[in-house]
Amino acid sequence: MSPRKSKLRVDLVIPVYNEEGVVEQTYEEIRKVIDALPYKFTIYYVDDGSEDGTVASLNALARRDKRVVVLELSRNFGHQAALTAGLDAAQGDFVISMDADGQHPPSLIPQMIELFQQGYDVVQAQRLDEGGTSFKRLTSAAFYRIINAISGTQMVPGAADFRGLSRQAVDALKSMPEYHRFLRGMVSAMGYNSVILPYHETRRVAGRSKYSLGKMVRLAMDAIFSFSLVPLYIGMSAGVIFLCLAALEMVYVYSFWLKGDTVSLAPGWSSLMFVILIASGVILIVLGFIGVYIGYIFQQVKQRPVYHLKKRTE
Ligand code: UDP
Numbered sequence: 094m095s096p097r098k099s100k101l102r103v104d105l106v107i108p109v110y111n112e113e114g115v116v117e118q119t120y121e122e123i124r125k126v127i128d129a130l131p132y133k134f135t136i137y138y139v140d141d142g143s144e145d146g147t148v149a150s151l152n153a154l155a156r157r158d159k160r161v162v163v164l165e166l167s168r169n170f171g172h173q174a175a176l177t178a179g180l181d182a183a184q185g186d187f188v189i190s191m192d193a194d195g196q197h198p199p200s201l202i203p204q205m206i207e208l209f210q211q212g213y214d215v216v217q218a219q220r221l222d223e224g225g226t227s228f229k230r231l232t233s234a235a236f237y238r239i240i241n242a243i244s245g246t247q248m249v250p251g252a253a254d255f256r257g258l259s260r261q262a263v264d265a266l267k268s269m270p271e272y273h274r275f276l277r278g279m280v281s282a283m284g285y286n287s288v289i290l291p292y293h294e295t296r297r298v299a300g301r302s303k304y305s306l307g308k309m310v311r312l313a314m315d316a317i318f319s320f321s322l323v324p325l326y327i328g329m330s331a332g333v334i335f336l337c338l339a340a341l342e343m344v345y346v347y348s349f350w351l352k353g354d355t356v357s358l359a360p361g362w363s364s365l366m367f368v369i370l371i372a373s374g375v376i377l378i379v380l381g382f383i384g385v386y387i388g389y390i391f392q393q394v395k396q397r398p399v400y401h402l403k404k405r406t407e
Pocket residue numbers: 107108109110111112141169170171172175191192193194196301302303304
């Protein structure tokens with residue numbers, strides 16, 4: 094009998110970073126949902142180097158509930174790395190990743206499992222109206238517009254890291270060895286039968302967002318520079334445009350020379366300066382883009398692990 098029919102093993106992967114104020118409450122919500130289901134659940138909490146009492150709260154949960162496994166990373170590696178650690182540890186037939194802060198409603202879990210049983214390998218939850226700040230909403234909308242315009246991989250706006258993956262899909266994801274992990278892009282790139290499950294995001298249970306502006310920018314950079322070569326093409330097109338302008342300029346200067354007009358050739362210092370400044374600005378930007386790709390390649394070839402595991406508690 095296939096695992097879709099027999100006693101199904103379902104894993105939850107939940108990355109946590111400084112969430113002592115929420116883990117207890119969101120665990121209770123999850124427990125209520127999974128206790129009502131006939132499947133074998135394991136909850137993998139991945140502590141991403143929290144500095145507060147998160148680990149103690151998680152360990153207390155693990156003592157109370159033997160379905161809870163706590164994976165402690167050696168430091169803060171970031172949300173995507175923590176998710177990767179959880180996906181690597183998960184053994185189940187269907188693996189659901191979700192946030193610890195209550196913004197990903199556990200009430201969707203039964204529906205996700207049902208869709209998996211209907212044969213879907215990727216069950217992607219899509220946030221309809223965002224509960225976050227309007228700044229987050231705006232930057233997120235702009236980000237998805239850009240990334241979908243410049244990358245060959247189509248990404249669903251509002252599709253955060255709340256999704257269920259079949260064993261086959263998890264194994265496929267694990268076989269993708271990129272260091273810079275933008276999981277929602279990797280999942281789209283991977284293919285398989287996928288389905289979108291819309292939901293209304295709820296407010297954070299407590300505490301503040303752990304995604305600082307810096308972390309958001311880094312995630313966006315990871316997405317752009319590992320899913321698109323368009324920044325390099327921008328450089329190439331700028332080069333072609335400048336060459337064309339130079340050719341026009343040559344014709345223009347030559348016309349003065351033909352007329353024997355040497356006076357008109359002398360002025361033009363300011364326009365010359367203008368061209369030099371623009372051209373060097375474009376060159377520097379393009380060099381910067383190339384530099385970022387080289388940096389990414391450098392980090393990739395070092396083949397460092399995406400995270401280090403410090404301790405596993407069951
Ligand atoms: N998180 C993490 N490592 C980090 C930042 C965040 O593991 O460096 C976790 C966090 O605890 C939460 C999830 O990732 O469970 C999503 O983070 P958050 O709710 O702060 O992001 P937002 O919902 O504001 O985008």
